[in-house]
Amino acid sequence: MRIQLSDHFTFMRLIKFVFPSVMMMLFTSIYGVIDGLFVSNFAGKTPFAAINLIMPLLMGLGTIGFMIGTGGSAIVSKTLGKGDRNKANRYFSALVWSTIIIGLLLTIPGLIWLRPIAAALGAEEQMMNDCIIYGSILLSFQTAFMLQNVFQSFFITAEKPTLGLGITVTAGCTNIVLDALFVAVFHWGTAGAAAATVISQCVGGILPLFYFARKNDSLLQIVKPAFELNMLIKVCTNGSSELMTNLSLSLVNILYNFQLIKMAGENGIAAYGVIMYVNFIFLAVFIGYSIGIAPVIGFHYGEENHNELKNLLRKSMVLIGAAGIFLTCFAELLAKPLSLIFVSYDKTLLIMTCRGFQIYSISFLITGFNIFGSAFFTALNNGFVSAAISFLRTLLFQVICILFLPVLWGIDGIWLAITFAEISAAAVTFFFLVNKRKVYSYN
Numbered sequence: 001m002r003i004q005l006s007d008h009f010t011f012m013r014l015i016k017f018v019f020p021s022v023m024m025m026l027f028t029s030i031y032g033v034i035d036g037l038f039v040s041n042f043a044g045k046t047p048f049a050a051i052n053l054i055m056p057l058l059m060g061l062g063t064i065g066f067m068i069g070t071g072g073s074a075i076v077s078k079t080l081g082k083g084d085r086n087k088a089n090r091y092f093s094a095l096v097w098s099t100i101i102i103g104l105l106l107t108i109p110g111l112i113w114l115r116p117i118a119a120a121l122g123a124e125e126q127m128m129n130d131c132i133i134y135g136s137i138l139l140s141f142q143t144a145f146m147l148q149n150v151f152q153s154f155f156i157t158a159e160k161p162t163l164g165l166g167i168t169v170t171a172g173c174t175n176i177v178l179d180a181l182f183v184a185v186f187h188w189g190t191a192g193a194a195a196a197t198v199i200s201q202c203v204g205g206i207l208p209l210f211y212f213a214r215k216n217d218s219l220l221q222i223v224k225p226a227f228e229l230n231m232l233i234k235v236c237t238n239g240s241s242e243l244m245t246n247l248s249l250s251l252v253n254i255l256y257n258f259q260l261i262k263m264a265g266e267n268g269i270a271a272y273g274v275i276m277y278v279n280f281i282f283l284a285v286f287i288g289y290s291i292g293i294a295p296v297i298g299f300h301y302g303e304e305n306h307n308e309l310k311n312l313l314r315k316s317m318v319l320i321g322a323a324g325i326f327l328t329c330f331a332e333l334l335a336k337p338l339s340l341i342f343v344s345y346d347k348t349l350l351i352m353t354c355r356g357f358q359i360y361s362i363s364f365l366i367t368g369f370n371i372f373g374s375a376f377f378t379a380l381n382n383g384f385v386s387a388a389i390s391f392l393r394t395l396l397f398q399v400i401c402i403l404f405l406p407v408l409w410g411i412d413g414i415w416l417a418i419t420f421a422e423i424s425a426a427a428v429t430f431f432f433l434v435n436k437r438k439v440y441s442y443n
Contacts, residue, residue, distance in 0.1 A: 004159060005077065005299035008308060014293070014315055020161035021292030024152060025284035027165075027172040028204075033277040034176050035193040038183040040342050045270055045349070047190045050130035052273035053121050054114075056253040058138050061110055063243050064102050065149030068095050070294065071239020073153040074379050075231060077295040080157070080219060081302025088219070090226035092154060095235065096209070097225050099150050103143030110139040121254060122261055130190045137194035144198065147205035155208070157295040158218035167207055175200035237383035240390075248394035255402050256414065263411050264352065271353040274342045275360050275415075282327050282361075286320065286368040290375035297379035306441035313376065313433075313442050320368040331361035352411075359415035366422040373429035380440055385432050393425030 003017045040048040072095040079088040118131040138145070148171070155164025175196050182192025213222045236243075253276070260268030293316060300308040339353040370393050377386040398421040405413030405420065437443035 002159070005080065005157075005296050006303070009296065009312060009315065011315055011319070014312075014319070017161065017296070018289050018292030020165040021152075021156055022285055022288035024155075024161070024165045024168040025288030025291065026281065027168045028152070029280040029284040030172060033280065034179045035197055036273060036277050037342060038179045039190060039193050040270075040274075041345070042184050042187065043189040043193075045267075045343075045346065046126055047130045048273060049269045050123065050127045051134055051190060051193070052269055052276070053123055053127065053257060054118055054131040054135045056249075056251070056257075057110075057114075057117055057121075058135060058142075059249065060251075061106050061139070061142055062145050062149065064106070065099060065146030067239035067243035068099050068146075068235060069150040069153035069239070070291070070375070070378055071235040071237070071383070072150070073157045073295050074238045074298045074381055075235055076154070076220070077157050077298035077379075078302035078381060081299040085219065086223075087226065089221055089223045091228075091231055092157075092212075092220050093222045094225035094227045094231070096147070096150065096212070096222060098227075098232065099146050100143055103146045107139055107142050110142065111136060114139065121257065134190040134194045137191065137198055141198035141201055144201040144205035147209060148201055151205065151208040151212075153291055153294070154212075154220060156292055157298075158212075158220040160218045161292065163211075163218075164208075167204055170207075171200040171204035174203050234381070234383075238378050238381055238386070240383050240387040248391065248398075252394065252398045252402070255399060259402060259406060259414055260411075263406065263414070267346075267349045267352060268411070270343065270349055271356050274339060274353045275357050277342070278331075278338050278357065279360065282331060282364055283367065283371070285323055285327060286371040289316075289320065289323075289368075290372050293372075294375050294379040297376060298381070301380050301440070309440060309442040316372055316376075317369070320372050324365045324368045328361055328364040331364060332358055335361065356411075356415045359412060360418055362416075363419040363422045366419070366426050370422060370425045370429050373433060377432065377436075382436070385436065389425065389429050389432065392428050393421065397421035397424045 003013060007013060009017070036048060036051060039051060072092070076088045076092050076095075079091060114135045115128075115132060118128055118135065121131075123131045152164060152168070155161055155167075178196035178199055179193060182188045182196050186192060188195070209222075212218075212220060215221065253272075256272055257269050260272050264271070293312065297309065297312055300312070335357045336354045339350055339357060343349045343353055370389060374386045374389040374393075377383075377389070398417060401417035401420045402414060405417050407413070409416065
């Protein structure tokens with residue numbers, strides 16, 4: 001039976017509805033990891049470190065897609081909740097076109113400034129060459145990557161999460177097969193890994209464009225766009241938390257790399273790269289859940305169904321808490337096997353990676369509440385609170401911890417920084433949830 005945004009959600013119905021979104025994010029994270037896996041094992045430590053060094057720039061430029069997708073789905077789902085499907089489709093169409101235009105405009109300056117930025121991040125000699133090769137290929141297809149991020153949110157708003165999952169799985173399988181062919185068989189190194197990634201991004205970003213451009217049985221279709229300034233500003237405000245999250249992550253990753261290259265050299269960057277790859281997979285559960293439930297929250301907010309908002313918040317807290325406990329235990333048990341997959345060829349690097357991941361994984365107990373809290377307020381069209389949570393969580397608290405904890409505990413302080421930052425952010429998240437309960441009547 002088809003689950004609709006307007007339904008009352010039990011635990012089972014909620015899990016069924018968000019499951020495709022969780023799987024979609026898991027597959028997105030997994031195939032994002034495949035590049036590093038193949039490059040590390042078939043091209044070596046230096047190309048692997050180069051990819052991790054330039055990745056913050058690539059993710060930073062792609063944050064526009066996350067912002068438009070999450071902020072836009074909040075506006076569109078709220079409009080659907082008010083019963084105005086025509087306006088919702090016009091808003092949706094304007095956001096798709098905006099993504100394409102912005103993506104094309106960002107590509108050229110990205111290519112021009114790629115080498116100076118790589119040099120500023122610390123790339124030299126062979127690492128510089130690998131950064132340029134990998135970065136230039138991905139930047140050339142930046143628009144497809146941004147569209148992929150946008151459609152991940154809008155497939156859920158369109159009540160087509162399973163179709164969105166199918167597209168993501170197809171893109172992921174494309175990347176895995178081509179990575180094996182280009183890197184492991186043809187030995188094209190970073191160029192092969194980059195080519196596999198951009199082809200998969202085209203699958204994830206261009207195929208949905210054709211789907212929504214024609215008549216379909218979903219709630220959304222690309223029609224004549226409505227480029228309303230107030231709507232676009234509201235989308236940017238709503239999605240500012242996701243923009244802030246991804247920009248902050250890019251900046252924080254750069255800071256991590258600076259600290260690690262100073263304390264542990266190339267091994268430190270490689271170890272952090274492995275931890276980040278695995279971290280993406282684990283966090284995908286929380287991010288996928290938040291993306292999946294956001295349109296439901298937005299719809300019931302637009303419908304002024306306060307009882308259902310209360311129901312969704314309470315059930316989400318239970319599910320996220322349970323997931324946090326499970327993922328933390330799972331990560332601790334699998335720290336060594338997961339590290340072996342990436343760096344079995346270097347014993348010193350393996351030991352560093354395994355210990356770092358075991359310490360870093362403690363943060364999974366807390367992280368989910370902060371990710372959901374930010375998404376919850378985005379869905380309620382409160383971009384300020386959402387952005388405040390994200391800014392404090394992903395930038396301010398982490399920067400403070402990364403700078404000062406290594407003074408006390410050395411390299412272990414770097415791995416502990418995320419946990420201290422998440423605990424601080426959780427206090428802020430729960431403050432806003434309590435403080436705003438009467439405003440949105442979910443108390």
